[in-house]
Amino acid sequence: MAEDVKSRRRYSSAVRAEQAAATRLAVLGAARELFTQHGYAATSIAAIAQRAGVAVDTVYAAAGRKPALLRELVETSLSGSDQTVPAEQRDYVVRVRAASSAREKIAIYAAAVAEIGVRMAPVHRALAEASVADADCAALRAEISTRRADNMRLFAADLRATGELRGDLPDDEVADIVWSMNAAEYRALLVGERGWSAERFGSWLADAWTRLLLEG
Template identity: 65%
Template sequence: MDAVNAPARRYHSPLRKEQAAATRDAVLAAARELFVGEGYRSSTVAGIARRAGVAVDTIYATIGRKPDLLREVVETAISGTGQAVPAERRDYVIRMREAKAAAEKISIYAHALARIQPRLAPVYVALRDAAGTDPDCAALWQEISNRRAANMLKFVEDLASTGELRTDRPAEELADAVWSMNGPEYWVLLVDQRGWSPERFADWLTDAWCRLLVEQK
């Protein structure tokens, strides 16, 4: 085939991908530090760029505007990775669904929360505070809250599949009760303000949810 007419080769560089991922991580780390430390309203994209050591245009090109940055900071705090991960693909959710007994499912989830909340709670509180004055943050706050509520209903339905879920209260009510206790605010009250250890928090949730959700014999 004539070289002139040969199809163009696509250039894939592992190094370039690594550099792009490192830049993204640096930007999100800088955004997290400023959102948590100074508040969303006081933080600027220019300030985030300076802290990350990148150009402002790089942030716009790789992630987007300030609301996009906050969304990515929240999503990565939830997933514990550099990207958002749907609930059904998270490792602890997979382990929960594979577990046979309700108490085991509850323990897996409670201990997963104790690993998630140290990174999520500060960001979540910053989002909550920003939601009072910023429409984009308010919409994200409501979206995350609704998604969490829907996931808690799935959690309760998974517990029901064991045949051990209490049946004297509606599933939606039980899901709302779990939703109220798995929120970062609950973590802040017990761990940050009352000085509980993460392990104590996880053990407490396991015990409380077993008593609350499982049919007592």
């Protein structure tokens, strides 16, 4: 009897966890759609709740206030999953570090930047808008920029270890070059304004970085 009670409790707990996860995804999906369609400032928590089919209190419980919602959208867009994944654990980072040549590392990373950009572009536009008037969102935008810069220093060091980087470029300069060209603003010029496809953009990055950064 006691074991049956424990089993029912475990089952009930698992069902609640699944329901909570589904609710969170619905809220994030609704927030993404509304931020993209109407902008951050014009989107209310009530509108997000209505789009997600939940109560306003449920939105707060699932993801928090609008700045917290936007942070969740940023993190999940970067990870490509429904959860935050630290940079060093992301699949493409693991593959970059496992690659033996600088050209292969660059090709893997450029393709990942192009793929992430598809998910990240509308979220970045919402974040840029929100940063103008919301201090929490401005801090998030600065944090993301700093994280990218730190990660690019690691990438530069990883490339340097192959022995293929140009000797006249210090690692900090390599990192700054990659950091500037993987930015959402740079992508917006070529993909958003000039109509490049994500695939063309990724191929361009790989070619440009190979020509700019490597010997020969």
